[in-house]
Amino acid sequence: MGEPWANSVAGIGTDLHLDLTGPRLRAGLTDALREAVRTERLTPGTRLPSSRSLAVDLGIARNTVANAYAELIAEGWLTAQQGSGTRVARRTKPRRAAPAALRPRTHPTYSLLTGSPNLAQFPRREWLAAARRAITGAPHEAFALGEANGRIELRTALANYLARARGVYTDPSRIIICSGFHHALALVAQVLKDRRVRTVAVESYGLDIYREQLSNAGLRTPALQVDEHGARVADLNRLPGVGAALITPAHQFPTGVALPPDRRAAVLDWARATGGLILEDDYDGEFRYDRSPVGALQSLDPERIVYFGTVSKSLAPGLRLAWMVLPAALVPDVVAAKGYLDWVSSSLEQLTLAEFIASGAYDKHVRAMRLRYRRRRDQLVAALAERAPGIRVTGLAAGLQAVVELPPGTEESVIRAAAAHDLEVSGIAEFRYGSTDGRDALVINYSAPLDTEWVGALAALCAVLPPTAGNPAGAT
């Protein structure tokens, strides 16, 4: 057999360890031929043997070969033309992706970067138990595409939880489930844009990703200065044309200040006087250490405030579940922006979280984490007091991170020194946005490191902090 296909096709029975009976044989033959074309052992234009002669060669039924050919013709690997038999079709050779794309990134040994709680503490067993109860007991319709608001079971559990734990004024009809604050903010930005809002004030410290979502929606985002008492909300009256303000009243991110009563009142006054909307990002409201949590601003005026919450700090960012509590008048707009159906969030995971909350596992987990993070925070404060006594730490009352103040002009060099000690850490400059305040500081997420890494991370941090005026170590 001098034909070019001969070597390719002749050995397929033994090469592929084919089960030489029934439909599996045809599938094996089809696969082998497809592979031969793909790898160019059979080049484009090559004429294949007739089904009769290949069947004889392989000792199988002619129909099996004819069916395999028909299948590959249907798929476009082969072509059949009257009079010229079956040939390999012309196709383009695919390019392999650069192997670099699959190479894992390298990480430093220690990280105190913000954004994540302690992932080692995710309550796997309790979550799985909730999943088992939720999925076993779910109605069939739970497996369908749901409505945009989210599962009623989760909205009901959240309404109870938020009223009890965060003082939020709500009922399930005001809640909309999202895949994160990121998603929620994109939806609200779209609604604001549709309502001809052009400008949303944002705090002069915060995360760029959220500002970008607003500006991607075509909104301007002037900075609202943050000082040692949080956002200077009185300035809202001086910024031109602000239709909404995005603030973190319970625990400013990342400076850690709680908005004091007079400013809470002032931002409400602004909203009432101008018809503006307050966007309350309550990202870590559950974690307050030395007294009860400050209740949400939202309940003071639920028709002027959108409240945002998430499991990203209380459980894990990987779950992609969050919620907003909306003014009643905004619910239909956000439902429309979401597309009327829930194209995003898994109904099974929503039911699992509903069960997790309703069973009390969520409260229990938050309490356990609060104790654990408070201990971490106290260890941070103690270590700094001992090993870097001149260094001031702020933003300690709540949350997962603290601000370690640095002498002027040292932030960048401390971050570089940390990297040399295999520690990644953020400077406060990373979060600054149109701020008139130029202080130097580190933002330390003390919650995230594994127990096995925490002592080392703390040691690396203390090792790189510069001596200060009040630091006896620096005075020697």
Place this chain on the structure above:
Amino acid sequence: MGEPWANSVAGIGTDLHLDLTGPRLRAGLTDALREAVRTERLTPGTRLPSSRSLAVDLGIARNTVANAYAELIAEGWLTAQQGSGTRVARRTKPRRAAPAALRPRTHPTYSLLTGSPNLAQFPRREWLAAARRAITGAPHEAFALGEANGRIELRTALANYLARARGVYTDPSRIIICSGFHHALALVAQVLKDRRVRTVAVESYGLDIYREQLSNAGLRTPALQVDEHGARVADLNRLPGVGAALITPAHQFPTGVALPPDRRAAVLDWARATGGLILEDDYDGEFRYDRSPVGALQSLDPERIVYFGTVSKSLAPGLRLAWMVLPAALVPDVVAAKGYLDWVSSSLEQLTLAEFIASGAYDKHVRAMRLRYRRRRDQLVAALAERAPGIRVTGLAAGLQAVVELPPGTEESVIRAAAAHDLEVSGIAEFRYGSTDGRDALVINYSAPLDTEWVGALAALCAVLPPTAGNPAGAT
């Protein structure tokens, strides 16, 4: 005590069954006061008793009252001014959502609407078993916000599965996980727009929601006529400026035709000649009944075809998991459009699906469903042959639905008659888009009804089908 607060506050200890010790007492007092303000038993401006006198009245420590007041001042429920004591703050009374919003919608007894597989057959036990293995064994970083491509475990499992079951040319680096075809198409639309594509041809039968996603992205969507052999892809050369074409080659939705070999070749020729991109929606490629599935078009030219797949038909739409296999050159653009991080899909659910596929449970489920749906299809054909013998059924080779042809001009009246028989069913007009073909037909999803409803749904359908020329029942 003639003060207006007296009645409200005096009874709180007994009303609320408070534990009158420690921090729970303060929390109870705070809640009771908050509730009194919320329900306007304490009206705005009302002056509260001093902490000393309320403590005496209630027989509790003064500090407990002072702390409760401080908490409510911090939250904004109360205000404190030098000299004028503690007063109830002015606030706006929230509006209750219309109770109608929470009322459940009524559903007809029977539904043959498209969009969902049989939800009663969701493999709950096997899914939970996969979740248990996946979540128990997951690395800690699985609980973090992941990268935009999606979990590598899932992309690896999918690369193997898609190559084996659908003949897709892929490796994990070409796969991007999404929350559904809806999400995937939105991302690709954005990338096309950024690449100055203005026009995406869509089939003249299909779902409006997907066309709308393209037009929402600012793309024009001229119709590509679908005839009895599927999309007339040769017309792509006549439509002006088409940069991409969205097609369903394995099983046109909803007409059910597989694109024949000459048209598969023609659409590739068009893509090669013009640099156009083919968007291959393989929504139900696994379900082919009378022969092996037609392999994906994608492997014939992986650099010119985006392949889309989903679990919405094979498992459940409520899971919100889907994937695209991209030309290597498009991967970075789609990752950028997704925002570099996975803001959308739960990493735990991705790991669960990875485990479900890798363990063979997915193949097993698809095989079981294929048998079940084929039986349903055969029952539909048999029932129509017996009870409406003149009626022609098409699109039967694959998928979850079939097309029941109707005599001209009867589609709307049949749908109304079905509604009167408590059956909801779609006419083909619902899916028509710029089609020059005006046939009357129903699109019947035979896969979705529960076993307990299937016989009734079939009976209702047969009861409302009109007599046809060839129908002896109609000739009497």
